[in-house]
Amino acid sequence: MWDYSEKVLELFYHPKNQGAMDPSSEPGVRVVVGEVGSITCGDALRLYLKVDEASERILAASFQTFGCTSAIASSSALTELITGLTLDEALRIDNRQIADYLGGLPPAKMHCSVMGQEALEAAIYSYRGLPLPDHTDDDSALVCSCFGVSEQKIRRLIRENHLTSAEEVTAYSKAGGGCGSCLAQIEDLIAAVLAETDATPSEDSRNSKGNSQNQTEPSPAAPSPLTTLQKIARIQAVLDEEVRPLLLADGGDVELYDLEGDQVWVRLKGSCTTCPSQQNTLRLLIETRLQEQVWPTLTVHAL
Numbered sequence: 001m002w003d004y005s006e007k008v009l010e011l012f013y014h015p016k017n018q019g020a021m022d023p024s025s026e027p028g029v030r031v032v033v034g035e036v037g038s039i040t041c042g043d044a045l046r047l048y049l050k051v052d053e054a055s056e057r058i059l060a061a062s063f064q065t066f067g068c069t070s071a072i073a074s075s076s077a078l079t080e081l082i083t084g085l086t087l088d089e090a091l092r093i094d095n096r097q098i099a100d101y102l103g104g105l106p107p108a109k110m111h112c113s114v115m116g117q118e119a120l121e122a123a124i125y126s127y128r129g130l131p132l133p134d135h136t137d138d139d140s141a142l143v144c145s146c147f148g149v150s151e152q153k154i155r156r157l158i159r160e161n162h163l164t165s166a167e168e169v170t171a172y173s174k175a176g177g178g179c180g181s182c183l184a185q186i187e188d189l190i191a192a193v194l195a196e197t198d199a200t201p202s203e204d205s206r207n208s209k210g211n212s213q214n215q216t217e218p219s220p221a222a223p224s225p226l227t228t229l230q231k232i233a234r235i236q237a238v239l240d241e242e243v244r245p246l247l248l249a250d251g252g253d254v255e256l257y258d259l260e261g262d263q264v265w266v267r268l269k270g271s272c273t274t275c276p277s278q279q280n281t282l283r284l285l286i287e288t289r290l291q292e293q294v295w296p297t298l299t300v301h302a303l
């Protein structure tokens with residue numbers, strides 16, 4: 001018996017936004033579909049997005065899933081996470097955010113969150129008429145023939161989720177979970193990706209090389225800490241330039257209230273105070289941007 005979070009069970013028993021979506025007859029609105037998986041592999045997801053063409057904002061999302069408890073809960077969570085986002089914002093959603101929204105997934109079920117991320121990507125690329133990026137399964141570099149998983153996909157999962165064992169790769173992709181004949185190749189890929197990661201010099205280490213010929217102890221490549229004043233100034237700039245214009249367009253707003261260590265306190269205003277997607281605004285719009293552009297361990301809370 002899997003140890004599921006309450007949120008997983010809630011969305012499994014009462015999934016939100018389940019079902020097909022008809023093509024739109026509204027002018028300026030388009031419905032697109034992203035599909036991943038196959039029923040023969042045990043999981044398949046079809047994701048529908050209703051997109052406003054002028055703003056590229058996702059007006060609604062729904063899904064049809066053939067799969068387990070985690071697959072249904074992950075699909076439902078995904079539709080809630082992306083509704084209201086622009087396509088560019090939605091493309092930044094990764095499988096860890098889906099799992100976090102669910103209060104975590106059992107390690108062996110992480111592949112369900114990956115499936116959601118891939119269906120989303122497929123739908124957005126379809127909307128834009130673009131071919132999917134090269135981590136799409138590709139027969140020329142198939143590693144796991146039991147589950148149709150390519151080398152590119154395994155490399156991406158290792159990199160993005162910091163995987164270090166074949167068991168983890170199986171949990172995230174199913175690769176290796178059938179006959180097992182690909183496990184040795186998966187181990188090789190883990191070693192190769194880790195070696196590439198270790199070999200990638202950081203900005204700091206590159207800077208220190210030119211003037212440290214006599215040093216016997218290499219300095220760690222940690223980023224320089226920001227002072228509280230520097231953090232506040234950068235947070236304020238990101239809010240003013242990137243967050244507030246989006247919220248103001250929908251009748252909302254946000255202001256920085258306080259900063260304590262890495263805890264950022266904001267006050268939501270206007271329509272944001274009653275918006276059902278308030279948590280999405282905090283996590284996906286504000287927190288993600290502050291982590292990317294100010295400091296990676298910042299967390300955001302609303303008063």
Ligand code: FES
Nearest residue numbers: 144146178179180
């Ligand atoms: S080829 Fe990967 S499990 Fe069989």
